[in-house]
Amino acid sequence: MSIHQQLLDGAAKRGASYLVLVDPDKIAPEQLPAFTQQAAEAGADAFLVGGSLITDDSFHRCIETMKANTTLPVVIFPGGLMQISPKADALLFLSILSGRNPEHIIGQQVLAAPVVKKMGLEAISTAYLLVESGRTTSAEFMSNTRPLPRHKPDIALAHALAAEILGFKLLYLEAGSGAEQSVPDEMIGAVAKYCSVPAIVGGGIRTPEEAHRKVRAGARFIVTGTVFEKDGSASLMKEFAAAIHTR
Ligand code: 1GP
Numbered sequence: 001m002s003i004h005q006q007l008l009d010g011a012a013k014r015g016a017s018y019l020v021l022v023d024p025d026k027i028a029p030e031q032l033p034a035f036t037q038q039a040a041e042a043g044a045d046a047f048l049v050g051g052s053l054i055t056d057d058s059f060h061r062c063i064e065t066m067k068a069n070t071t072l073p074v075v076i077f078p079g080g081l082m083q084i085s086p087k088a089d090a091l092l093f094l095s096i097l098s099g100r101n102p103e104h105i106i107g108q109q110v111l112a113a114p115v116v117k118k119m120g121l122e123a124i125s126t127a128y129l130l131v132e133s134g135r136t137t138s139a140e141f142m143s144n145t146r147p148l149p150r151h152k153p154d155i156a157l158a159h160a161l162a163a164e165i166l167g168f169k170l171l172y173l174e175a176g177s178g179a180e181q182s183v184p185d186e187m188i189g190a191v192a193k194y195c196s197v198p199a200i201v202g203g204g205i206r207t208p209e210e211a212h213r214k215v216r217a218g219a220r221f222i223v224t225g226t227v228f229e230k231d232g233s234a235s236l237m238k239e240f241a242a243a244i245h246t247r
Contacts, residue, residue: 003046003073003090004124004169007221008198010045015246016215019200020044020237021077021225023051023177024062031232032062036069038234043241048223049088050077052138052177063087075124079142081108084115090122092170097159098129099145126170127163127197129156131183133204137176150181153190160195168197173219175203178226182210185217192218208236208243215244 001009011017020039027035039047047070049063063085066074076083076091084091093116096104116123130139130147140147148156160171173183173191182204191199201214202223211222222244228237 003075003122006073007046007075011198011220013247014045014244016219016244017045017221018043018211018241018244019046019048019075019202019221019223020228021048021050021177021202021223022062022066023054023225023229024049024058025051025054026225026229027062029058029061029065032065033069035228035232036066038232039237040070040072042234042237043245044072044237046073046075048075048077048092048225050079050083052079052142054079054083059083060085060087078112079139081112084112084119084121086119086121088121090124091116092126092172093123094126094128094172095168096130096143096145097127097163097168098131098148099143101143101145104143104145124170125168126172126200127160127166127168128172128174129159129163130174130176131156131187131203133175133182134180137179137203139174139176147176150184150187153184153187156187157190157194160191160197160199164195164197170221171195171197171199173199173201177203179204182206182214185213188214188217188219208239211240212243212246215246
């Protein structure tokens with residue numbers, strides 16, 4: 001079964017799925033095995049790996065270490081073209097549909113596609129919608145795009161519907177890593193109500209209660225990253241998993 005299908009089945013079974021994001025630049029290599037095992041034991045459903053600024057070859061080592069320490073899917077969430085590895089289980093093949101920068105809608109994708117195909121890596125087409133979240137995020141700056149206005153759910157919905165018609169398999173509603181404010185529940189609700197593409201929601205989610213509200217609003221996948229970079233507590237991770245798994 002494809003990783004895409006596994007992710008969807010997991011989300012359907014548990015109400016929503018919990019994706020734990022690992023940024024290879026933000027975790028010490030010696031902590032990674034224990035972190036990976038702890039996340040799996042706490043109830044994570046899969047891992048995302050990537051970051052906006054990866055400065056060395058830590059990316060490839062990170063995937064190898066994670067694969068050696070878990071049977072959960074390890075999925076690349078690429079911050080750039082260098083972040084492709086055959087060792088991962090799949091790759092979110094992102095297009096920044098919220099922006100108007102052709103380089104990040106199709107340019108980078110054209111460069112990546114032959115490499116991905118040759119590797120035989122499962123690529124899951126994902127429409128990435130960056131949402132305004134307070135101060136400038138790395139994703140916004142690095143992609144040189146403007147995020148969607150946070151108080152305009154109808155604009156976000158129109159982008160989500162374009163993604164549906166264009167045939168994307170997933171939506172990523174993104175406030176940006178470490179965002180001041182997460183994606184508004186009202187926006188998630190509007191997208192989930194009228195758009196059939198399952199939504200991943202991430203960026204600035206700091207508490208299990210907040211994660212739970214996003215699931216209630218219609219998120220099918222919740223991503224946390226930053227919240228565990230400082231406090232890697234296993235009990236908090238369990239609380240997140242319990243709040244996200246509504247079934
Ligand atoms: C970032 O959506 C992810 O791309 C996760 O964000 O690091 O703020 O949890 P945080």
